[in-house]
Amino acid sequence: MDLSFSAEDLEFQHEVRTFLVENLPADVKDRSDRGLHITREHMILWQKKLAAKGWIAPNWPEEHGGPGWSLTKKFIYNSEYALSGAPGVSPFGVSMVGPVIYTFGSDEQKAKYLPDILNTDALWCQGYSEPGSGSDLASLKTRAVRDGDDYVINGQKIWTSWAHLADMMFCLVRTNTEVKNQEGISFVLIPMDSPGITVRPIIGIDLEHSLNEVFFDDVRVPIANRVGEEDKGWTYAKFLLGNERNLVARVARSKYQLTRLIEIAGKEVAYGGRLLDDPDFKRKIAKLEVDLMALEYSELRYLSQDMAGRKLTAEPSMLKIKGAEIAQTLKGLLVEALGVYGTPYETDEETGARNDGPIGPDHAHGNQADNLYQRAATIYGGSNEVQRNIVAKMMLGL
Amino acid sequence: MDFELSSEQTLLKDSVDRFVQDNYDLTARRVLVASDLGYSKDHWALFAEMGWLGLPFSEESGGYGGSNVDVSVMMESFGEGLVVEPYMATVLLAGRLIDVAGNADQKAAIIPAIIEGKMKLAFGYSEPTSRFDLFDVTTTASASGKGYVINGHKALVYHAASADKIIVTARTSGDQRDKDGISLFVIDANTKGLSLKTYRTLDGQRASEVVLEGVEVGPDALLGKEGEAFDVVDKIIDLAITAASAEAVGAMRKVNEITIDYVKTRQQFGAPIGSNQVIKHRLADMLIEEEQSKAMADMAAMRADIGGDDRVQTASATKARIGEAAKFVGEQGIQLHGGIGMTDEYPIGHYYKRLQTIDKLFGNVDYHLKRFSDAR
Numbered sequence: 160m161d162l163s164f165s166a167e168d169l170e171f172q173h174e175v176r177t178f179l180v181e182n183l184p185a186d187v188k189d190r191s192d193r194g195l196h197i198t199r200e201h202m203i204l205w206q207k208k209l210a211a212k213g214w215i216a217p218n219w220p221e222e223h224g225g226p227g228w229s230l231t232k233k234f235i236y237n238s239e240y241a242l243s244g245a246p247g248v249s250p251f252g253v254s255m256v257g258p259v260i261y262t263f264g265s266d267e268q269k270a271k272y273l274p275d276i277l278n279t280d281a282l283w284c285q286g287y288s289e290p291g292s293g294s295d296l297a298s299l300k301t302r303a304v305r306d307g308d309d310y311v312i313n314g315q316k317i318w319t320s321w322a323h324l325a326d327m328m329f330c331l332v333r334t335n336t337e338v339k340n341q342e343g344i345s346f347v348l349i350p351m352d353s354p355g356i357t358v359r360p361i362i363g364i365d366l367e368h369s370l371n372e373v374f375f376d377d378v379r380v381p382i383a384n385r386v387g388e389e390d391k392g393w394t395y396a397k398f399l400l401g402n403e404r405n406l407v408a409r410v411a412r413s414k415y416q417l418t419r420l421i422e423i424a425g426k427e428v429a430y431g432g433r434l435l436d437d438p439d440f441k442r443k444i445a446k447l448e449v450d451l452m453a454l455e456y457s458e459l460r461y462l463s464q465d466m467a468g469r470k471l472t473a474e475p476s477m478l479k480i481k482g483a484e485i486a487q488t489l490k491g492l493l494v495e496a497l498g499v500y501g502t503p504y505e506t507d508e509e510t511g512a513r514n515d516g517p518i519g520p521d522h523a524h525g526n527q528a529d530n531l532y533q534r535a536a537t538i539y540g541g542s543n544e545v546q547r548n549i550v551a552k553m554m555l556g557l
Numbered sequence: 558m559d560f561e562l563s564s565e566q567t568l569l570k571d572s573v574d575r576f577v578q579d580n581y582d583l584t585a586r587r588v589l590v591a592s593d594l595g596y597s598k599d600h601w602a603l604f605a606e607m608g609w610l611g612l613p614f615s616e617e618s619g620g621y622g623g624s625n626v627d628v629s630v631m632m633e634s635f636g637e638g639l640v641v642e643p644y645m646a647t648v649l650l651a652g653r654l655i656d657v658a659g660n661a662d663q664k665a666a667i668i669p670a671i672i673e674g675k676m677k678l679a680f681g682y683s684e685p686t687s688r689f690d691l692f693d694v695t696t697t698a699s700a701s702g703k704g705y706v707i708n709g710h711k712a713l714v715y716h717a718a719s720a721d722k723i724i725v726t727a728r729t730s731g732d733q734r735d736k737d738g739i740s741l742f743v744i745d746a747n748t749k750g751l752s753l754k755t756y757r758t759l760d761g762q763r764a765s766e767v768v769l770e771g772v773e774v775g776p777d778a779l780l781g782k783e784g785e786a787f788d789v790v791d792k793i794i795d796l797a798i799t800a801a802s803a804e805a806v807g808a809m810r811k812v813n814e815i816t817i818d819y820v821k822t823r824q825q826f827g828a829p830i831g832s833n834q835v836i837k838h839r840l841a842d843m844l845i846e847e848e849q850s851k852a853m854a855d856m857a858a859m860r861a862d863i864g865g866d867d868r869v870q871t872a873s874a875t876k877a878r879i880g881e882a883a884k885f886v887g888e889q890g891i892q893l894h895g896g897i898g899m900t901d902e903y904p905i906g907h908y909y910k911r912l913q914t915i916d917k918l919f920g921n922v923d924y925h926l927k928r929f930s931d932a933r
Contacts, residue, residue, distance in 0.1 A: 160560055551837035
């Protein structure tokens with residue numbers, strides 16, 4: 160067991176820090192600081208800078224465009240990335256579909272999609288949930304029927320984040336109704352401009368448009384767009400979920416927002432002094448910070464275990480449960496810190512901004528929006544209740 | 558950066574695990590706890606033979622120069638077995654104080670004797686009114702002739718009754734809560750004026766109230782520089798927190814193992830109670846708490862080995878996080894057992910009690926959250 164950094168590691172740390180400081184645009188950082196959604200333009204601008212540097216996909220194998228870093232370097236990179244305040248890289252391409260394509264895709268698919276994912280030349284969305292298939296995802300009904308060289312797809316997806324901005328969707332469809340639920344699903348890549356696709360917005364409790372319904376009405380997709388074997392899509396979907404583990408703990412983001420919380424609590428006045436000096440609030444921050452430290456080192460411990468070749472089972476589920484809970488506690492405290500200014504909530508239809516007025520102190524802008532949005536953290540990607548079922552089954556034999 | 562055990566550490570873990578397996582079933586432990594001494598002389602001799610008593614001491618002092626990770630590996634296994642031998646008192650507290658602060662004569666007289674299993678020590682650092690503050694010292698040591706006269710009362714001194722020497726903090730100058738002016742003294746247990754009121758602790762260990770009335774010691778009893786002991790004590794206690802945290806992780810692991818086995822076999826309404834989702838989720842949360850604690854304990858040991866300037870924050874964060882986890886795991890371990898969990902006969906309550914004493918050892922959750930916060 161060893162946590163020490165070599166001279167080379169320290170040099171790398173310096174390189175990462177310098178690059179991020181010099182390249183992160185102020186307006187991109189500002190939206191991210193406030194917990195506001197990144198704009199499409201900002202996302203493309205920022206991710207292209209990372210891609211040009213070769214750092215967009217730290218977890219990808221070198222042969223597919225990853226940087227080939229050690230666990231220590233990944234840790235350093237993630238820590239520095241968090242400290243810089245940069246918005247997280249959109250997960251749908253780099254963290255989700257990319258690894259599925261380079262692991263199970265055909266050579267043509269790899270050549271066609273991987274460069275676009277790395278360069279953010281295509282934005283992706285995830286077609287998983289359906290109105291009748293949430294936690295019980297394998298019961299999904301969106302149907303794909305073969306017709307010549309195409310699948311003809313009919314059905315509906317829901318809760319599809321950023322479908323309205325996406326160029327491509329990776330989608331689970333039913334290709335076989337004669338077998339058990341899990342055995343009749345295929346994993347297909349669908350261009351969002353295909354005729355027959357309708358995207359309808361769902362306005363969230365944050366009064367934002369991030370979620371969508373996506374309808375498929377005789378949408379034709381080439382069979383060549385299927386990843387891996389027909390009816391084996393559930394395997395790839397599970398691989399994708401397992402592969403998400405670098406992401407589910409949200410440690411880097413929470414660390415950054417914790418420093419923001421401390422900053423805000425240092426500015427807010429309470430009981431005639433700084434809120435940060437109030438023993439009750441101080442204790443809440445300390446507890447959160449300690450919980451986050453435990454989460455951070457849990458994640459590292461599992462990554463270390465994985466690299467040592469001892470296979471993980473439901474460890475990512477444990478990270479997801481704690482990571483989401485901690486993120487929500489943190490957002491709750493960011494709002495709590497504002498006192499009465501946690502309440503105003505004006506939206507601007509044109510810019511999609513919240514409290515852009517600003518109402519109250521400048522640092523109040525964004526906190527409540529982020530808090531509302533992140534109520535989803537314990538729901539999406541398999542609700543925390545489902546994750547506990549997985550832990551009980553896989554790790555406890557219950 | 559990695560969390561894997563080296564081959565030497567794996568060997569160490571295997572041998573401690575084997576010791577626990579061979580010697581520490583609940584019945585055997587019950588006999589030890591009921592004995593006058595409260596632990597086993599034979600086990601202590603075995604510890605010496607295995608080299609465990611010299612593990613953390615520097616090579617210059619005759620020890621094996623083991624790392625904090627090595628110590629944690631051992632303590633985690635001790636935690637699984639609810640081991641009662643005074644390893645913490647003799648080796649990790651008093652022994653380390655001698656190793657770090659002692660002069661050549663003191664080291665030569667004490668460390669080899671500890672390693673051989675011939676000498677046991679205890680460390681009195683808390684007082685009836687100090688709560689968890691190590692600098693809150695009312696015991697005084699006044700210069701007298703070439704030596705000192707010590708007066709005061711040390712609270713909850715683990716294993717003082719079986720110690721050959723007792724180390725205490727005493728004030729050589731300053732006020733009750735000054736960090737300056739605290740000194741360490743090594744006192745022979747049979748020195749005139751030193752008296753013990755010995756009792757059992759809730760987890761079956763032995764501790765004493767140590768009262769010092771006009772205890773006269775020579776100049777050679779002073780350990781380290783006069784008036785400058787606080788930093789040394791603070792550091793050694795932080796290392797001991799790292800070790801105690803690993804011990805708590807071992808105990809939590811065992812609570813979870815025992816409870817999982819129980820809910821799989823206990824039948825109610827015609828099915829194992831573990832088939833209820835509410836039980837599954839509770840146990841999932843218990844496992845998560847154990848795992849978060851394990852990561853903290855490993856991190857703390859590794860950081861202690863690096864020896865950076867984050868020592869106070871690391872130790873306090875770890876103690877606070879593990880204290881929270883231990884409370885939840887220990888309490889729910891009893892809860893999921895129902896009635897049988899309430900009995901002295903069944904192991905779960907013994908783990909619960911051990912976890913509770915660890916929380917009170919060196920400062921509880923509230924204390925360490927505050928210390929963590931104040932160190933920012």
